Amino acid sequence: MPHFAIRSCRLQRLGGRRGFRRGYDYECTGFRGTKLFLGFGGPMNRIFPLWFAALVALAGPSPADDLPAHPLPPEQVEFFENKVRPLLVENCFSCHSAAAEAEGNLMAGLRIDSLAGLLKGGDSGAAVVPGEPDKSLVVEAVRYANEDMAMPPEAKLRPDEIAVLTTWVQMGAPWPGSEVAEEASPTQARAPYDWEKIRREHWAFRPIVKPPVPAVQDGTWTRTEIDHFVLAGLEAAGLAPNLPAEKHLLIRRAALDLTGLPPTPEQVAAFLADDSPEAFAKVVDALLASDAYGERWARHWLDVARYSDVHGGFDAKAIASTWRYRDWVVQALNADLPYDQFLTRQIAGDLLEGVPDPAATGLFACGPTYSSDGGDAEAQAQAEAETLADRVDTFSRGLLGLTVACARCHDHKFDPITAKDYYAIAGVFRNTGLQDFPSAPQTEIDAYEAGQQSLKTQEKSIEKWLASTASRLGIEPAKLEQSIDESLKAELAELRADLERRKQAAPAMYATLTGLKDIGSADMPVALRGDLRKPGEMAPRRFLEIVAGADATSYALGSGRLELARSVVAPDNPLTPRVIVNRVWGWHFGKGLVRTPSNFGVLGDKPTHPELLDWLAADCVEHGWSLKRLHRQILLSSAWQVSSGFDAAKFARDGDNRLLWRMSPRKLEVEAWRDSLLAVTGELDRSVGGPPANEIWQSNRRTLYASTSRTGEVFHADRFLRMFDAPAAVSSAEQRVETTVPQQYLFMLNSPFMTGRAQVLGDSLRSLPGDLPEKIRLIYLRLYSRPPEPAEIALADAWLSADPSPHAWQRYAQVLLSAHELIQIE
């Protein structure tokens, strides 16, 4: 069977050499993404004009010493990126690339991962002769024209794929992009990025320098520095900001924004009656001082922290104590823990000297953790790699606004992040394990330990008594109890009864929480193509090179988490403060100044107000990283207080409201909406903290306290929250989307929760003092912070005068609770 023999040979080669799997490529930044690549002609060009031009120039169809003056035509770039590169990556790179070389698997001395490699060729000479397919060995190989050189070995390419390669060589083998730059440095010593240039030119990496506050024409509008930056932008565009929001809307906006609950009619009335200049500042301060502030803003942070009460990963295992991390976040925000400490404790709270704070480390301790369900080495490596990817991704997108996880298999295609950077950070988490920490007062712990000690002592006494009695009487220990007399039996019984009494008296085990601990202090190697079983060069644990520089100190203390935390909040790291002030801005305005709050890289959005962003970041750090101060600063600005009113002319100019001419009306997050419903019916249980309620519909506590899972199918809250756009807790959420679907209205119309609230509200409405218009007026003030319009009273009148039964009132109440006005921030 000669046919059989040949196949067999090929298969063995296939099994032996094509060791890495396509699965490891999946974190790729989409180098086939034509749009991304061609996008360089737009904003990218403004960022890296020279750098990019140089790369493209190097990549031209001629040898490198004969540089073309112009970049490749876009259609050639597109053809290459869409058709040629994927073919080469999938079919050739396993044996003919830098990675194959690093693994010692390079075949025939040929590298196909760069034009230079193809031109230089391998053992058989140049693999490509630009413009001459018939003279190019690579074309000959894929045509299977030569039995000794039929490539790829496991199966011939499809005719259309062969045609693509032929056409490409015919075109002159145009090769855009960075591969040529890499090829120019065959050793890995030379950096793949022009670090200094990127640090100088990409806004996010530039040092933060507090810019001067710009002058504006209309000095009457500006209240704070923020207003100068915003108005300067509007004036430059010839737009005027909206008028200030009406007072009742303003206090409603502030209360929903800061606490996720509507203001009470009394709070509204007090504010309307207060004509002092500090009236609104007093409102803001009171809101910031309430527990509800921490509960509301913890939910924002928990989106970033992909918080869930269930481990997740391949399997869903619950962690009993994740809520302690949730409570920690609430308390930290309410205490206005400075943001640098807020992060430091979440990364390394267990390692802090003096007062360790392990509860804070739930950010990483409670993340999705993958395990192998078959136990083979490959799957175990895969599982560990996925777990590390979650940690690096949450850490880098959440805290730094960088997509470091994209560098898991190769250097980042767009941002200055090397695979070495990825494994430098991953190494920190690889040396980190889990530990149960006591989560109780020391007295409780001491009492427990004392109780256990007392048990042990008594158990020992009994053992001792048995042994000594046995030896004294010369009885075999196993037969002792049957052989002793009544008085001895009574003595033993008393000893045992005492043990029983001690058991009863011993305090129960104190509460614990799952946190991080160091389990090692070893660097890890770069995993070639993301495969942990294929070690490349070592990646000493240290901070990202783009921020910390090439000669940054490596981490040496245990896992390196404490040093990592210090790097995150170091004064020369411009990312951390920019990221947090932008997030806070986004949670106040619906959109950040940078509208991709978790991606400050070159593919992210650019800031609408770069100077304002830097001013806020610098100011925040100068003032001790206080978030409450930042909230106050924002809410007291004229920019935040403008009305959300529609204006056709301004809308036509800036429909996306990038210049902030109005407050964009937005939908309330589902948690705040449900909490508002319970608040206006007077049922909201305001107790703060503690274990979650697994059954959300049997709890009147804030939605924050309902159990949620990562897979989204475990608890009742999962389905409800997802229906109203809460993010799936599978990875750090950048920002929420707003969708409107019929299921949301079915919930409003039919759910027991809504009908239940409607009954409560309907009954209370009916029993309010006064005639119908007065009742309606009071209920509108309670629900919407405003009196009803005549048309609204007329609707109520038409509904209720026909049928004044309790049921009719309840139905009317349900409509009011379902109104759009209650699920939006105006």
Add this chain to the structure above:
Amino acid sequence: MQFLQHELAYRLARQRLSRRDALRAMGAGIGAIGLAATLGGTSAATAAGSPLAPKLPHFAPRAKRLIQLFMPGGPSQVDTFDHKPLLATHAGERPALVDRKSLRNTKMGLMPSPFGFKKYGQCGKWVSDIFPEVATCVDEISFIHSMHTDIPEHAGGILMTHLGSLQPNRPSLGSWLTYGLGSESENLPGFVAMSPRAQPRGKGACWGNAFLPGAYAGAYVNIQHMQPGAVISDLKSAGLSREQQAEQIELLTKINQLQLARMEQDQNLEAGIHALEMAFRMQLSVPEVFDVSQESEQTRRLYGDSEFGKGCLIARRLVEQGVRVVQLSHSIDGYDIAWDTGHENIVDGHAVLAKACDQGIAGLLRDLKGRGLLDETLVVWGGEFGRAPTSEGAKGRDHDHYGYTVWMAGGGVKKGYSHGATDEFGLSAVEQRVHVHDLNATILHLMGLDHERLTYRFSGRDYRLTDVHGHVVHDILA
């Protein structure tokens, strides 16, 4: 007094809004609710602004709807549709061809299939005796025998199949399709996932939306204790008649339209007014579509009486109503990876599982064809990987991700066709290899979408179902 002040200030502020405008806005569209809404028909004209409004594909689609018959656990290719007679002549041997460095417990010799195979149809396809009904449909089917995937473990393999990713944080295939194409039904979700008893491993991720908007998440229903309310929560009003509910909705619409008039323009609110109408219609259409008793005795007999068969019948009813994607996963015993019952003994597990789904699948194909729906409906059958031709222990087979079989039927695929091949013994795909990404690219292609252009920007990056991979398998296209 304070309230009075408040009220005055409020009135002043609202003066700019003329009452005439407000009333006009209030009147518009309300009439539409009353009658039209109670009819509950299907219409392609879903209002713009709804995330599920139908969208134009990239090019003319070959199929409008997808039914995924997912076989979690890994059905064995050599015991179902990939006939390997050489296994019998080489039983117990371990030829070099199958002596691959394996990740799994496949270190024993070759094990012949315990099942007989017969030739069926005009195409002369060999099919195992455990699929006698599907065997009669082979002239409608394109078999892909050269499937391969990345990982021989269930969780990862299942996620790869549905998400094109080993991590559960990417949108599912059905979610991508509803995002790309919207739904043709105004009364039903765009994407319905079903299984009898256990959900497949990976659970919600298999029909999840990840970072796509929540509207594109699949709605899951367990067929075993199936209630329409399990598909769509809160479908039924506990205490109101349909007329009463219509009144309720009319009042809510009026109140929302007053708010819209105050705001002059608000996309969310406009979409909400439309969604409310649709919600009203769904209350009738959802229970109806899941009520298989409305089918004739003859039709029900076509599908058999297994739970999976019932799922197949519901799948047909759903796509008939314009649902874009139906995912039906197999399970007979509450096991989330049903077909994994082949480790110890391939006979028991596979024979029972095949029996539980064979008639339902064949019934679905015949019924779709009889109703003229098969040409527009793509049916895909398969698991997350296959099982090795070498034995695990004496009678069982372990996972095989190097080669396995998936088949497709209906919209746009060749009939009575077999694509690619595993080696002589069925371990590895060797000819015209098709990766999961290629399969997904092909499914999108058949539905009129270019897998490289169907992207969603999240965190500054354009994501795709096929990531940076995938080639359309053109050979399989009719």
